[in-house]
Amino acid sequence: MTNTTDLIGDHSRRELKEMLKALGDVSRLHMIEILSGVEEMTVTDLIQALLAGGRLAGQPLVSWHLSILRRAGLVRTRRRGRLVYCSLDINRYQLCLRKLGELVTEEKTPRETTATPAASQPPDGATGMLGVHHR
Numbered sequence: 811m812t813n814t815t816d817l818i819g820d821h822s823r824r825e826l827k828e829m830l831k832a833l834g835d836v837s838r839l840h841m842i843e844i845l846s847g848v849e850e851m852t853v854t855d856l857i858q859a860l861l862a863g864g865r866l867a868g869q870p871l872v873s874w875h876l877s878i879l880r881r882a883g884l885v886r887t888r889r890r891g892r893l894v895y896c897s898l899d900i901n902r903y904q905l906c907l908r909k910l911g912e913l914v915t916e917e918k919t920p921r922e923t924t925a926t927p928a929a930s931q932p933p934d935g936a937t938g939m940l941g942v943h944h945r
Contacts, residue, residue, distance in 0.1 A: 822909055829906040832882035838875050840865055845885065845898035853887075853894045 833839060837860075844859045845851070851859075853872060860867035876896060879885035883902045888895050 822912075826906065826909040829882045829884060829902075830910070832878050832884055833906070835875070835878075837865065837867070837871075838879055841872075841875060841879065842884065842898060842903070845896065846900070846903075848897075850895050850897040853896055856896060 833842065840860065840863060841856065844856060844863075853869070853876065856876075857867050857869060857872050860872065876885060876887065880887055884899055884906070886897050886899050
């Protein structure tokens with residue numbers, strides 16, 4: 811019998827955990843959403859897009875959030891002169907989704923389901939907690 815907990819290895823679980831931690835913040839999710847609509851943009855433009863979306867976002871805070879996304883491999887940055895460009899690594903993002911999906915696969919043995927009577931109605935002939943017969 812195969813151990814279904816090993817469908818994704820420990821390394822993959824740690825990798826998935828880091829990506830999910832990076833995505834576990836509303837500001838970073840908003841950044842991902844913005845970056846998904848463009849091939850690449852400057853950090854200055856990202857800050858402007860965040861401000862236009864009603865998000866307060868100064869350069870130090872955006873840079874901090876970008877560093878978290880970059881360490882998780884979800885965002886790439888490159889410098890050209892004084893400008894820093896950032897882009898979503900769509901392949902890495904899709905990998906995160908696939909790894910998350912691998913946690914629950916159809917290959918696993920489905921849990922055995924048993925029909926249970928409604929909580930308020932015990933089966934015919936049974937009595938409730940106080941010995942009261944229900945119909």
